[in-house]
Amino acid sequence: MKITFLGTGAAEAFPALFCNCENCQRARKLGGRNLRCRSSALVNDDLLIDYGPDTSAQCTRFNVDLTKVKDILITHSHADHLYMHDVRHRKVTSRLKGSLGIVRLWGNKTSIETFNEQTRVVFMEELNQGGKHAVRPTDEEVIEEIEDFFFVKTIVIEPHQTINLGRYKVYTIHAHHKEPELSLNFVIDDGTTRFLYGTDTGLWDEEEWNYIESLGAKLDVIALDCTVGLGRTGGHHSNESFLKTKNEFVTRDLLSERCTFFAHHFSHQSNVTYDDIVELMKPHSVEITFDGLVVEK
Ligand SMILES: [Zn+2]
Numbered sequence: 323m324k325i326t327f328l329g330t331g332a333a334e335a336f337p338a339l340f341c342n343c344e345n346c347q348r349a350r351k352l353g354g355r356n357l358r359c360r361s362s363a364l365v366n367d368d369l370l371i372d373y374g375p376d377t378s379a380q381c382t383r384f385n386v387d388l389t390k391v392k393d394i395l396i397t398h399s400h401a402d403h404l405y406m407h408d409v410r411h412r413k414v415t416s417r418l419k420g421s422l423g424i425v426r427l428w429g430n431k432t433s434i435e436t437f438n439e440q441t442r443v444v445f446m447e448e449l450n451q452g453g454k455h456a457v458r459p460t461d462e463e464v465i466e467e468i469e470d471f472f473f474v475k476t477i478v479i480e481p482h483q484t485i486n487l488g489r490y491k492v493y494t495i496h497a498h499h500k501e502p503e504l505s506l507n508f509v510i511d512d513g514t515t516r517f518l519y520g521t522d523t524g525l526w527d528e529e530e531w532n533y534i535e536s537l538g539a540k541l542d543v544i545a546l547d548c549t550v551g552l553g554r555t556g557g558h559h560s561n562e563s564f565l566k567t568k569n570e571f572v573t574r575d576l577l578s579e580r581c582t583f584f585a586h587h588f589s590h591q592s593n594v595t596y597d598d599i600v601e602l603m604k605p606h607s608v609e610i611t612f613d614g615l616v617v618e619k
């Protein structure tokens with residue numbers, strides 16, 4: 323399995339656009355791995371996790387071509403994970419060459435509703451081109467048209483589902499974030515490697531741990547949210563709750579011998595430089611992600 327971390331920053335990115343706090347200033351000065359865009363990840367070349375406002379720029383930056391993507395998994399509806407106005411460029415007139423298959427967009431009810439609303443805005447602009455009258459497509463029209471126009475099919479999913487996506491099996495975990503929305507984390511299994519993508523979430527409860535345990539096979543790659551670093555945990559992990567969660571994986575014997583445990587989705591609000599985070603996490607055998615990191619497992 324090849325995993326490309328297209329972005330590893332939290333909602334405001336790191337440095338944050340409208341911030342000159344010490345962490346942001348240091349990140350601007352040091353550059354390199356300290357510069358983090360909004361989070362998303364590509365599995366091989368055909369499965370994308372989240373589509374945020376930086377996905378287009380990051381694909382350009384890291385020479386990634388999304389034409390082979392067949393499925394997009396959305397963790398939740400926050401705009402740093404779901405900002406798909408670019409979907410308009412899947413239409414025939416935006417492409418010079420090649421046919422596109424249907425991409426399936428999997429997300430909880432709120433995420434799919436949010437996507438439909440973003441798509442409606444795009445449709446309104448398309449329908450009103452050259453005309454004076456504002457035409458607002460109905461919900462039904464949006465759902466009907468996205469497949470023909472943008473080659474996208476939306477599917478609502480919930481926690482604790484197993485989804486078959488061609489060569490992948492995907493299991494949905496209930497992330498503790500943005501309640502009452504049923505935010506999701508994913509375990510992706512390609513038959514050889516099991517990858518857990520855990521953002522955005524705070525501590526899972528016993529029910530979630532029991533669900534993860536019930537999946538049977540051990541995990542080979544974990545990317546867990548470490549958003550608030552030196553701050554306090556809530557709907558996101560701090561260093562402390564991150565390490566508590568990592569220990570829980572060890573105690574429950576859920577990690578394979580070759581497992582690599584990554585921290586990602588860093589906020590400028592309570593995180594230090596890349597090098598300092600590496601030092602902080604080294605004694606705990608935690609690897610630190612950066613934008614453009616490619617992991618082969
Ligand atoms: Zn986020």
Ligand SMILES: [Zn+2]
Binds near residue numbers: 338341343
């Ligand atoms: Zn800042």
Ligand SMILES: [Zn+2]
Binds near residue numbers: 398400499500522
């Ligand atoms: Zn979020």
